[in-house]
Amino acid sequence: MTVIYILWLREVKRYSRSRPQIIASLAQPLLYLLALGFGLGPTFEKAGNGSYLQFMAPGVIGMGILFTSIFSGIGLLFDRQFGFLKETLVAPVPRMQIMIGRTLGGATIAFIQGTMVLIATLIAGFRPQHLAMIPLAIVFMALIAIVFGALGTTIGSTLKDMQGFQLIMNFVVMPIFFLSGALFPLSNLPIGLAAATRLDPLSYGIDGLRASFIGLSHFGVATDLMVLTGVAVVFLSLGARAFSRIQI
């Protein structure tokens, strides 16, 4: 337990010490929120879908969590480059514990980052419908953080150097974000796109957030919870497997 705790603590300490990173990773969701939220807002409203800011705020919160959790997993690459990874790999503790500590650390950071985006959306004018549903929103934020923290660890364990990073960004992270329905409603989509959104785990996270914040759900909260939990288990096992196979 102390091993998991100390590695979790390490991630949190590193995060709290890198202010530029915190600000930088807040900037992107905010840019989406402000530019698209206010830019597309009038069109969205005319189409009869209500306030776009209300609609996309949960999406932007999910985005903040997605990016932070995947990147903290990819932080493994830096540990590899700067050598600290070796120090943990030769330690007499099951690699499973190392992986769990790191992933939970990353998920915690992502959760905090998501909370900061939430606060920013509140300042921008976002108003959650029912305060009683906030605990459920917190559950969804945590689930998104764990799912993608584990995915990040899996990717970070598999990549050997930073060259693969751009590839991951363009072929994994951005598609996960754009296909999740963070920016558009999931109803009445062309069949190909509808299928893609159903395969994207983030869709269920955003849907769950939207259900808890503004009472609007496409899949239903029960489905969202089940899918996310299932995917979390799968990604955590994949991550544990990939991590235990790392060679220097």
Next chain:
Amino acid sequence: MIQVRELVKTFGDFTAVDGISFEVAAGEIFAFLGPNGAGKTTTIQMLTTLLRPTKGAIALDGLDPATHPLEARKRFGIVFQDPSLDGELTAYENMEIHGVLYHVPRKTRIERIERLMTLFELWDRRDTLVKQFSGGMKRRLEIARGFLHTPKILFLDEPTLGLDPQSRNQLWTHVKHLNETEGVTVFLTTHYMDEADRVAKRIAIIDHGKIVAQGTSQELKSQTGADSLEHAFLALTGSTIRDERADAGADQMRQFAKMWRR
């Protein structure tokens, strides 16, 4: 304590370690010497579960690191050749993580961290982020950290690289002390022949992935008719300068550059 038989490691068509065999007895200090790129670090990486051998057998205290990695890891400690600290944490935090990872009980951990950091003159800088340390200080911290727990086998991969003579002296005194009082088996590599001569009971010399000679310092000298270990080493390995393997080299160069930049 360490048995290695016909060990081979290939990377693509490059053979880094080419069928080496040796044994290190319990409580022995064993030096593994060789020019750059001879296969020393690769061998250590296989011994310490970081790389899986292509062929051959390893037994650490009777355990195969490839099939029982966790049990094997409980037996050894290691000071790496290249940096393995977390620069974003303080010196103390780096020590603390190591102590927790190696299950050093809290009380002992706190005592030992202070003692070792004082010994290597880092105690006053314990709350400084490691990225602000000089190369020599980082090196001292890695060594202090390596001594935080007492393993059965201690691997030291070029531990004195970048150390001043004072710290070097501290290091070897400490290693000898551990060896004599706790019976720790030591497996070390170094480019400083005088160090190997001073501390090692037996020496193996590796070149191009093969062991070219093995024995006590005295035996190696008389075998080559040299008057010092350095001359014996040159006689055995020739005087051409070696390059490290390119891909690992690039990575190491980066780290090397980082290590020496203030």
